[in-house]
Amino acid sequence: MSTTTTIPNCLYRAQDVRQGEQQLAAIYDIDLYQLMERAGKAVFELMLKSYPDAKQILVCCGSGNNGGDGYVVARLAQQYGLSVIVWEKECGHQTSDAARARQLWLATTGTTTLLAPQSIDKIDVIVDGLIGTGLSVTVNDEISQRILWINASQCPVIAIDVPSGLCADTGAILGVAVNAAMTVSFIGFKQGLATGQAAQYCGQRYFTDLEVGELFSPLVTASAWHIDATEITTLLPPRSRVAHKGDNGRVVCLGGDHGTFGAIRLCAEACCRTGAGLTAVITQADSALSIVTARPEIMALGWHDDTECLQQKLAWATVAVIGPGLGQSEWSQRLYLAASQNNLPCVVDADGLNLLATMPMVNSLRILTPHPGEAARLLNISIAEIEADRFAAVKLLQQSYGGVVILKGAGTIIYDGEHIFVCTAGNPGMATGGMGDVLSGIIAALIAQGLSLSQAARTGVWIHSKAADLCAQSGERGMLAADLFPFIRQLVNPR
Known part of the structure; x- marks a missing residue:
């Protein structure tokens, strides 16, 4: 047997x-x-x-x-x-x-x-x-x-x-x-x-x-x-020998309020490490310089209330990420509302989800990435009710908000309105700040490179979790979100 x-x-x-x-x-x-x-x-x-x-x-x-x-x-x-x-x-x-x-x-x-x-x-x-x-x-x-x-x-x-x-x-x-x-x-x-x-x-x-x-x-x-790991190879074939950065998409990441700009920086670097051609950040004005200094490949723009400038950057982009380190201040709400008034594919995470919960709207061009606490706020129920039936919860989230929903946690579940996928990769070392920001950046970069929302969601979740498992070979405790970057690069270049 x-x-x-x-x-x-x-x-x-x-x-x-x-x-x-x-x-x-x-x-x-x-x-x-x-x-x-x-x-x-x-x-x-x-x-x-x-x-x-x-x-x-x-x-x-x-x-x-x-x-x-x-x-x-x-x-x-x-x-x-x-x-x-x-x-x-x-x-x-x-x-x-x-x-x-x-x-x-x-x-x-x-x-x-x-x-x-x-x-x-x-x-x-x-x-x-x-x-x-x-x-x-x-x-x-x-x-x-x-x-x-x-x-x-x-x-x-x-x-x-x-x-x-x-x-x-x-x-x-x-x-x-x-x-x-x-x-x-x-x-x-x-x-x-x-x-x-x-x-x-x-x-x-x-x-x-x-x-x-x-x-x-x-x-x-x-x-x-289960997410099929062999699918990753077919979705990320070797690049053309004559590719240029414009072929690999443009991502704009919105977030990083006072004291939390590290989240948007992690998200943006994850975009770069996953292969996005160009990555920009829109953040608080006094955070932009720090982001560029730490990672000069990221373009950073400080934003006050210049809606025209914001819309120009969104028009430039292939995909947006809304939420890492965004906060819920007046500045956060103005940026969120201004960024939401477009038809650009987007990944919504962190405080983007919390703001969405206060201003519900359906959008088929969106990927939501809630953990159980954020999911509970989106559905106005308890975390215990979410965890009592994660399959039912992810379906209800998608029916309520549209697009693709990723319900994070041990055994992350992805629902695209038709099929449910489950990822059993990953480990407890991922229970640390910044991991979700990295996931959002990975997914956005995959969309920028031509994957559909559903493909990007399940591929991104798998790459993120598998990278964490490779990283955990040195130990789960003490793992940092940024420690995943070398392994992400390895996984998006399958041999």
């Missing part, structure tokens, strides 16, 4: 995978119990490979099909010679396949217990088959107590399909969740494993199609897609 850390591009809702399994059974006369056997075998083989010295395992089984997978793991482990404890919950409402797996476990002289094991120090590995992919409400008290016990044991945990307590569709924690060392997803990779709290609770993510992937994929439409 092939279990791999290579995660497929297609992502699915849990219900769609279940319906696909039913279609497989009906169309191809596939015995769903045999898929349960394959799933259990995949988990067992991964356990042996990952923990070859394990002597005693604890298998936690619920009443659903992933509980059935757990009984298969238990049976195979006992046959292999391991000591096995099966800790089950009341099984009065088991699925037929799970009941069959349980009976086969009992038929091999296996035993079960409803009580928590007492000799916790002798357990080497825990297999989590408590809940599975069907969870949509907060876990009940009994399951909650079991999950807390599992986490307190500090044993390595292998989660079957999804860590119990994590929603397979949203990546949100529904009460409390198992903190797994690894998670194995079957047949179709669940979209909730790619965003939200998944990175914290899934551990290393694995996938196996249980040998039915080629039959499954034509039957079920994916709900989302």
Whole structure:
């Protein structure tokens, strides 16, 4: 059974995978119990490979099909010679396949217990088959107590399909969740494993199609897609040998109020490092000289209230970035309003988003890049509501404001009004000031070089996150936004 850390591009809702399994059974006369056997075998083989010295395992089984997978793991482990404890919950409402797996476990002289094991120090590995992919409400008290016990044991945990307590569709924690060392997803990779709290609770993510992937994929439409790294090469081909700077677009970056001009400088340099032909900044008058001194390749213009001058610069530009370090002062609001009165493609970030929240308007030529706090302000809801269902939130943002929306965070989500893309690259070292400013500059430069809004959004997110992963090889803590520049340049020149 092939279990791999290579995660497929297609992502699915849990219900769609279940319906696909039913279609497989009906169309191809596939015995769903045999898929349960394959799933259990995949988990067992991964356990042996990952923990070859394990002597005693604890298998936690619920009443659903992933509980059935757990009984298969238990049976195979006992046959292999391991000591096995099966800790089950009341099984009065088991699925037929799970009941069959349980009976086969009992038929091999296996035993079960409803009580928590007492000799916790002798357990080497825990297999989590408590809940599975069907969870949509907060876990009940009994399951909650079991999950807390599992986490307190500090044993390595292998989660079957999804860590119990994590929603397979949203990546949100529904009460409390198992903190797994690894998670194995079957047949179709669940979209909730790619965003939200998944990175914290899934551990290393694995996938196996249980040998039915080629039959499954034509039957079920994916709900989302991982960003395809191979697409970057096709979107950023080698430049013409006779290219000049005018061929590579012109970006104007607007922002940098008093005390925050570093943000617009980072944004502008990211434009340059990503390959924009010409980059200009419109900022506070007393900041312009500092920006040019630090990076003379950037043209900087101090702005007071000269609307005609601003419009001339916007007419010159291929694309604009509005928001890095913009602030919310009277100067900020005047600049934002003046810059918004045009049909130029633009990337809106930071205080540009906060000002947009106070003056909502729809614009199909715009990319919004909110983090959850900014998204909450744009939708006038709480951050908790955003994080409860990031997929629903990004769709609502796009429906409310138009264009393309990038909802940042662990497992950044991009929605262009038609397709959802998820980026699982990136790391906690990115949680530092200026990272979002760099992302906005990358995206704007890609638009300037001819990519569509959707292409620029997903390509920019991937380059930004991948650059951070390359940078993190020297350590996550202490990473600065400007540290990404050498890696950005490397990634926009694929070989």
